[in-house]
Amino acid sequence: MISSLRGVVSHVGLTSAVIDVHGLGMLIQATPQTLATLRTGNEAFIHTAMIVREDSMTLYGFTDADQREVFEILLGVSGVGPRIALAVLAVHTPEAIRVAASSGDDKAFSKVSGIGPKGARRIVLELADKLVPHGTVENPAAPRWQEQVLAAMTGLGWSEKDATAAIEDTAAEYPDIAAAGNVGEILKLTLRRLGTDGARTASRRKAG
Structure with a gap:
């Protein structure tokens, strides 16, 4: 699996970018926030997650490991694929996602295009025990x-x-x-x- 890329940015589009790694152009899908940090001709370091399917291999790029971690956890939710997970990160920061999941704020996820009320509720229920805000100490006895x-x-x-x-x-x-x-x-x-x-x-x- 490819977990990161370092190379020269050769192209930046609306939803993707190409990074030249020793002559090999690597296409990554990314959020607008991540793409905004890339400049054509400049060197970049990107954390990546590779999604392998029968007919494709797709790289998703992130500015830091925290974004990638939340992306991968979101993929574990029923009905959430890479596009939806990336859309969530385009709307909310990783910490905001942690707070929304731990506090049961399904409305935060309803703001994401492609996620309805039922889907948002399912995300909250399935992520409640998997995403905890940084600095929070879990207490099993808490109500x-x-x-x-x-x-x-x-x-x-x-x-x-x-x-x-x-x-x-x-x-x-x-x-x-x-x-x-x-x-x-x-x-x-x-x-x-x-x-x-x-x-x-x-x-x-x-x-x-």
Whole structure:
């Protein structure tokens, strides 16, 4: 895998650039912010991530390793491909993405072209335990995960009272998972406990 490039910039476009590495032109896809740091004829050092598919090999370029790390973590989210991950980094800094994911701010991801409300909620749920703001010490006993699960359930139509009770029952039945603060797993177990019929009832209650 190619993890970085150092060479002379031979071309800069709207969404990509070409870096000449000892006579070999390497095409990279990058955010506008990264491309803005490149100047034709100047030497550049770029961190890269290579995405290999059956019919292609694509390099994505970043100004620092932190951007690349967040990009690769975003690729682990269901339904998020390289283009969407790059689009997220075009709108938000890596630290802003960490803050949004850890605080359950799905609206931050809805601002990205190509990501709807459901997709934004899924990103928050799947990234909650994977991205932590720099300088933050994780505390497994902290109630943050409860707030995130509660927000997801009320967003699905449950009343806050019913959702809170169900979350507490799940935490009592699965103390190890609750202690780890695994948002996605706790949400799945809680929804399974309540059942789809109950979800429809809760939705009607909220609507009324």
